[in-house]
Amino acid sequence: MxxxxxxxxxxxxxxxxxxxxxxxxxxxxxxxxxxxxxxxxxxxxxxxxxxxxxxxxxxxxxxxxxxxxxxxxxxxxxxxxxxxxxxxxxxxxxxxxxxxxxxxxxxxxxxxxxxSTARRPAMLEGHDVHTLRTREDSQALRAAIADAGSLLVLGGGFIGAEVAATARTAGLEVTIVELQPQLLGAALGDACGERVERVHREHGVELVTGVGVDRLEDRDGATVAVLTDGRELTADVVVAGFGASLxxxxxxxxxxxxxxxxxxxxxxxxxxxxxxxxxxxxxxxxxxxxxxxxxxxxxxxxxxxxxxxxxxxxGTVDETTKRNPPYFWSDQYDVKVQVFGRPELADRAGWLEEDGVDPESVWAYHRGDALVGVVTFGIPRLLGAYRPRVTEGLATVTAS
Ligand SMILES: Cc1cc2nc3c(=O)[nH]c(=O)nc-3n(C[C@H](O)[C@H](O)[C@H](O)COP(=O)(O)OP(=O)(O)OC[C@H]3O[C@@H](n4cnc5c(N)ncnc54)[C@H](O)[C@@H]3O)c2cc1C
Incomplete structure (x- = not known):
């Protein structure tokens, strides 16, 4: 010892x-x-x-x-x-x-x-709409999309966007409906949301944003989503990513x-x-x-x-024990989105322009001069370079 x-x-x-x-x-x-x-x-x-x-x-x-x-x-x-x-x-x-x-x-x-448990608002009850939280949910969705030509994703958060990417890669026609103006906008902010949207569009996913789902109807065995602007969408399989209840x-x-x-x-x-x-x-x-x-x-x-x-x-923790800044990731097609640090502490944010880094690959959050968080797109190996900088930046903020 x-x-x-x-x-x-x-x-x-x-x-x-x-x-x-x-x-x-x-x-x-x-x-x-x-x-x-x-x-x-x-x-x-x-x-x-x-x-x-x-x-x-x-x-x-x-x-x-x-x-x-x-x-x-x-x-x-x-x-x-x-x-x-x-x-x-x-x-x-x-x-x-x-x-x-x-x-x-x-x-x-x-x-x-x-x-948590996948949220199933009352609107879904009685309709053939998948949600995704458990292994059994994933198995059921996998079986459904195996026989399908099209998928309608209600809710463009992380899980909705990932399911869309997986299904599109498998060859399905995919449409995502998202209430916010951008996919993932609520989680990552508009600019990063737009960046993710571009990837989906490039892969041929249809995006319907800034519109809510008013109700679902069953017509001739198909589930039809009636949107708040009156549009009606349907597909062979419908999945809802409406968040989780604790x-x-x-x-x-x-x-x-x-x-x-x-x-x-x-x-x-x-x-x-x-x-x-x-x-x-x-x-x-x-x-x-x-x-x-x-x-x-x-x-x-x-x-x-x-x-x-x-x-x-x-009993092996004391006040000197180090704690890592928060981290999460999302995989969509071949793009890994990684979020490291604490964006919520920032007073400004924007694309980082640095030698050797593709444009619009690193969205940086600053508080004063301190780098307190980054969102990176498709550069998993480079995240390692930002980790120490964000950790140092956060140390100055949390110590002040
Ligand atoms: C489809 C999907 C994809 C995801 N992808 C990512 C990702 O790419 N990156 C990322 O950072 N995060 C991702 N997440 C989120 C991440 O998986 C969760 O944050 C993580 O699972 C939380 O872990 P947990 O142990 O708190 O809860 P859970 O994983 O929900 O585990 C809780 C367990 O407790 C059980 N339980 C609940 N109540 C009781 C009870 N009363 N008695 C006994 N057992 C009970 C539940 O059944 C469950 O097995 C994803 C989540 C989902 C659903």
Whole structure:
């Protein structure tokens, strides 16, 4: 043991229950062991752990199979002494997890990672419209597009845009309807949205933007989307990417503010429930710069929060522990869109013009002179060059 490790207080025994077996849940369990935690670790999830990002990309395209999207990646629970139970959790309170069948499991610490569910607004009910969140959703969509000539995508967010790209690559005629003026505009801003739109247009996708879906109708076995401007669109297969609703029922009746996820301190401790942590899509961790809870729905953030909480419980985290800036990506055709840093802290943004970089490849966010975030298009190898610059820029902002 080196001197640094010796200074970190150690808390390596006791029991931990993880609720939810997505990327955040499984990573929390695995990293408890990686951090040397020797107590009992139980993961309770209502499905086996698998990765979601390929569900709109390689798994949907049939390029990845079930083994390839398993989160275990060869490290089975038994090999690291983790118990995984397939069950639904009804409630979480300090020290106790109650399963849907009434069984209770006591724990010294509980990590909640219940994620989200695809939003299905009432408008979709009774219509043959796909949504995409689970492996089964992806399998059903894959089977549907295999026999189809056309796809209508309602909602041009990340998942809608990725499904459109996958289906177009498979040869379908694809139309996307998006309420905002640009695809991904709400997430990335108009200029980046336009950049993504160009890629879709170049691939022959029809974009209908700035128009909402008023209602769906069934006509002769086809689903017809009636838009708010009166236009009517239909296709062999219809998929809606209308966002996700958070799975927070385990906190029902606990008296928490659940208006935008579960409110946590800056280390993931749930406010109002001692010994309970929240990680991943549901978790709104306190942001010291903005002085408010911030929630993100990204794979990397979910894993890093889980790892941080695992190490906190194991006692191997202290105030010097480094935390990575947020990162997420999206793959559309052969273009990888990567977002690194904290665009929300910027006071200006624009295309970066630098030697060796194609025009409109790097959208940069500055706060004063500090580079606080970038969105890159189709230059995955170059992102590495921006990471240290953004990390340094953020350090000056967060320290001020
Ligand atoms: C199609 C798709 C593509 C994506 N692509 C990208 C991408 O390219 N890049 C990126 O950064 N992010 C992407 N994401 C987002 C990323 O996958 C999520 O941010 C991540 O999965 C969040 O992990 P999580 O563990 O918090 O939640 P989840 O992955 O939702 O896992 C939560 C688990 O908990 C279970 N659960 C819920 N309630 C209970 C209960 N009461 N009892 C027991 N179990 C319960 C759920 O069934 C689920 O298995 C994508 C998401 C989807 C759906």
């Amino acid at each position: 080196n001197a640094d490790q010796a200074q970190v207080p150690s808390n390596q025994t006791g029991s931990v229950v993880v609720v939810g077996a997505g990327v955040a849940g499984w990573r929390a369990a695995r990293d408890l062991r990686n951090a040397g935690f020797a107590g009992s670790v139980t993961v309770v999830g209502d499905e086996a752990p698998y990765d979601r990002p390929p569900l709109s990309k390689q798994y949907l395209a049939g390029e990845f199979d079930d083994a390839r999207i398993s989160l275990y990646r060869g490290e089975e629970p038994g090999s690291i002494d983790v118990t995984v139970r397939e069950a639904r959790v009804a409630s979480v309170r300090s020290g106790v997890v109650t399963l849907a069948d009434g069984e209770t499991i006591e724990a010294d610490a509980i990590i909640v990672a219940t994620g 799975n927070l029922t385990v906190f029902d009746g606990a008296g928490l503010d659940l208006s935008n996820g579960v409110v946590c301190d800056a280390s993931g401790r749930v406010a109002g429930l001692d010994g309970v942590f929240a990680v991943g899509d549901i978790a709104a961790w306190h942001d010291p710069v903005l002085d408010r809870p911030v929630r993100r729905e990204h794979w990397q953030v979910a894993g890093e929060q889980a790892s941080f909480v695992a190490r906190t419980i194991a």
